[in-house]
Amino acid sequence: MTVDIAGAAAFLAAHDNYIILCHERPDGDTLGSGYGLCRILRAMGKKANVRCKNEIPEKFVSLILEDQAFEEQTVVAVDIADPSLMGAGIREQYENRVDLCIDHHASNRCFSRLSCIDGTAAAAAELIIALAHELNVPITKEIADCLFTGLTTDTGCFRYANVTPRTHRLAAEMIECGADAAGINTRQFETKTKTYAALERLALESMEFFLNERCAVITVTQEMFEKSGSNESECDAIASLPRQVEGVKVGVTIRQRTDGSYKASVRTYDPVDASLICSRFGGGGHKNAAGCQLGNDLAQAKAALLAAIGEQL
């Protein structure tokens, strides 16, 4: 059953002993919203803990709360559109007993008993702020830091098309509540590790242009990981680089895995459909961002990928 903010707030006020689930490979919105909600519930005198399959990345550790001891009764999922996103282990334990899901993905599968979904929100954090208002819980600096992190990370620092006037106004409110906006933005967007900076330099050197310069391809090899001291965990940000070059409609980042095989990340501008390109190789994703596995032969893989891209251009 779907509920609005008032309905979700009434549910939260009426229950206790919360487990708040974040999605696996957590980002700033699932963690900011999860720990923000956890702080709100505790401020209401309730018991609440956050659970996430993976270790919390270094750049989010300041959001974390220590666990409280209690017997869990109520399960809330935050920013989770599908139970598979909970990750193995967490999924088996909680999939069928989520009481309330708070999410901003219009594609949410409504797998929970109650679903509070707003597809127009740029981040789940927008819904958590609305819940704090509805519950009359004052937004402390710590809550504001969590929720500002959600707003800014899910919008690429207010850059993407999902930003609405409401997103900006809620950001203003979080700053007034004490959020360290500049510090959070610096940590999330302005800081590169030295190893990433070295990898990026090597990756940019590898950039090639194809198809009348409408396609740019970066290749990241295991040798580059070794030379830079970086590794695959830092490679995600590279994927956005080739599409940034003027005139490029399809940006491809091919990275070599430790087993020698290759994987492609494809980023496109409309109307080119990245998921359509990647589906030809058994992969998938969103319209403007998708991925697929390639074989062990780089030249062959690149040629096949470029042929598929050429058909879409």
Added chain:
Amino acid sequence: MTVDIAGAAAFLAAHDNYIILCHERPDGDTLGSGYGLCRILRAMGKKANVRCKNEIPEKFVSLILEDQAFEEQTVVAVDIADPSLMGAGIREQYENRVDLCIDHHASNRCFSRLSCIDGTAAAAAELIIALAHELNVPITKEIADCLFTGLTTDTGCFRYANVTPRTHRLAAEMIECGADAAGINTRQFETKTKTYAALERLALESMEFFLNERCAVITVTQEMFEKSGSNESECDAIASLPRQVEGVKVGVTIRQRTDGSYKASVRTYDPVDASLICSRFGGGGHKNAAGCQLGNDLAQAKAALLAAIGEQL
């Protein structure tokens, strides 16, 4: 004499036949504010043109208005802290006859007859929006595109420490007035010309670390401009790169000018004061972003700059 927004608005309402000056090597705030103000004045039935020493960069051409024919009577400077920033030619012509300066640099030299300065504004565009409100001029989509461009470019897409709750609320208002926020952000922040991408690659290769890796220095030479096909007009974005490396407190970009002399752009994190460093070399700017001219001897200039930075670290 300094005036507040109401005083500046009264002046603008009382005069006509405006020349609006932008600073040389124009950025999104001087142009967005200049053309935004020009549109506001024309909406009031007045004559107004914008003047800038340099050609308008491609990514701002959508802001431009065609010139009107009239005899100029009133001179307004926008986002110009010092007459030297008008650039040779414009400076000689206008320096001593600026009637009103609208600016957000606390360091503004108050060289104009009337000065409307708000050092707490993240962008001059914040003052122009306040003037539109005061003058009761409805903000059209075209005006909103100009002023959103000013807000977003001077804040690194709402990333920097100069952003206040007011900045976010004004951005929300501009979006409601029709500003194409996502399109503007893509053009300003997600798109690199091929020549810039090539320059960036060379610049990153030149990066050196000093002072226990707390200072990173990029050097951009005329040879790099030639090799990449780029030029000084594209160099501003380079200045943000050295400070992005983890642990770096002071990022310096030294660029060689066509006359062989060098110019430094200094970006710092608190508590390091960039303007204090640059003032040692006759330059200036903001606390976290400043610039200065250096001599023709790169090694000597770099050593002097590093000594000054070392004192601040």
